[in-house]
Amino acid sequence: MTDNNSLLDKLEGLVARFEEISTLITDPSVLADQKRYVKLTKEYKEMSSLMKARKEYVQLLNGIDEAKDIITNETDQEMRDMAREELNLCQARLPELEEEIKIMLVPADPQDGKNAIVEIRGGTGGDEAAIFAGDLFRMYVKYCESKGWRVEVSSSNEGTAGGYKEIIFTVTGENVYGTLKYESGVHRVQRVPATETQGRVHTSASSVAVLPEAEEFDVEINEGEIKWDTFRSGGAGGQNVNKVESGVRLRYLWKNPNTGESEEILIECTETRDQPKNKARALTRLRSFIYDKEHQKYLDDIASKRKTMVSTGDRSAKIRTYNYPQGRITDHRINYTIYNLAAFMEGSIQECIDKLMIAENAERLKESEL
Template sequence: MNPVITKKLIVLQERFNILEKLLNEPDIICDKKRFCILSKEHARLSEIVICFKRWLSIKQEITNTKEMLADTDMHDIVQDELKEFYLDKNNLEKNLKILLLPTDPNDKLGCFIELRAGTGGKEAAIFAGELFRMYARYSEVRRWKIEIINATYGEYGGYKEIIAKIPDKGTYGQLKFESGGHRVQRIPHTESQGRIHTSTCTIAVIPIIPNTELPSINPHDLRIDTFRSSGAGGQHVNTTDSAIRITHIPSGLVVECQDERSQHKNKAKALSVLGSRLHAIEMKRRQKEVSCTRRILLGTGDRSDRIRTYNFQQGRITDHRISFTSYKLNDIMNGDLDILMQSIFDKHQANQLDKLLEPEQ
């Protein structure tokens, strides 16, 4: 195993031993807040330390067993034992590397997914609708619940903007790499000359922050407007002022919700979206060095601002962040996103391992 990783593991083991002593001290036990923080750290390190101790034990077993190779009568048996030890040792090293990777606490949360048509006008709105259908199909396969918070429809179908909530645990961790600019290249239905057009759609995936962790919002900083719902139809559409528009004056953020018949329910949903957006902005502000996965949460919508290109003429989809290309565009648009996501996760994990191997300054 790399000496840098071994050194990190030794430091963590020492910290684990200190935590065990601290958690038995009366002063710490009486301080519920500190006891809770230390207990969580202890639980997180426990699996790493157990795995590291097992690795050290097998390493010693290998050293002891090698000394028996000089015995010609036992040579074949010893060789078989060594093979088993090396296999266990390699598996433990893989597990330790994964356990050492930094985790995002938001990965366990649900998410809001926001799609907005960018460059391309009517075709961009149609493309946004197809992308939303792709995520809806993916959610359906995974048995996730998806709720539309607000939608502004395009003139020829699709959406100028749509915000949806996927409350199931872990959906943010699964979808967070979808944030960015998505570009489509194809001949639109609205094109009479048969020319290939390029249009874009921007996507933001934001974690659903628990109410207890949401930033406090001063009611005086909010402007709340009501208006009549509009959209695909329904008995309640255009009959009551149930739709809500909330403007956060200091930041300029605007959130609308018209999904529910109740004005109060729409207001609650809109405030939840607003709080999560403000939390995401604050997290970005706090980060001194922004990683590649969070460099841009939501792009400008220009053609040059893209993470992925969907070329319908060639049936090709390319993720530019990892230089990955697949010719299974139809399958992906029908919800088989794992074709792309596994490659993205693998690349992200490889980047994290590279950082892990960097010696500490």
């Protein structure tokens, strides 16, 4: 019972904090401090799940004690049979719940609850890489639709034979970054390109970068130092697009606090015909870009701790191969192979993400020695 008690002690130690947060989030001075309020409500939500699990855990432990007591001391056979059944149920659920609690007790990545900005770029392989980048974009859109998340494209550069040389979009919903972060890295495709006449299989690649969307108070930006240009959006969309200067270009000189070096950031946003909307999207991307850069040190620290990094870490690492002739997908981080490529490309990627999450949780548990 010692393991149970140590887990229970950890949970009991959090009760006071939960009660404190419950009081704080109704305090007028906290409500007036938006930054603090957002942080506390987030913590409250996370701790609510733990408190619910604690309640079930205590009930299970009490249920086991009561059932054992009845089996030992009760003379009524029917009562003893019922107690035995109850004991079996409680003992079956206990280890499951303990694992769930252990994972809840491991500090989550503070970025997980954020929305995400996803950048897909066609890499090696020319036209075919751009077509594949388009296939990946479609796959993510279908997946996001299945989760009830909203996808908004902020800029795109189409490939000459279809697809995209580059496409950047924002995904809004619950726990988006915590789910999509596993997609960061190089995706390799093996297939006969539409442009190939000899029927030979080619290998090409596209890279995916998933960044947590920064909120206004996550980074300090001096908006007075942003240089804005406007220009006419090209491409389809009727006469209005070409007459109105709705496209925006933002330039910002930023000093990296980790290295002390300054670099100019250039961001374009052309997606809507509404210039203020494009400006707002460009600003969001600027915040997220800086936030990502500033957090790179934090990501590197995690990566150096974990040897078989599942998420974050090196974005230039080849993470997955899509082999069309065999209908096969292999995720190289966890040696996971499945033969349902058609469904996968239609957005059925949840099973793979679940397996990556399980692998990462196992690493995090090992790290925290719970």
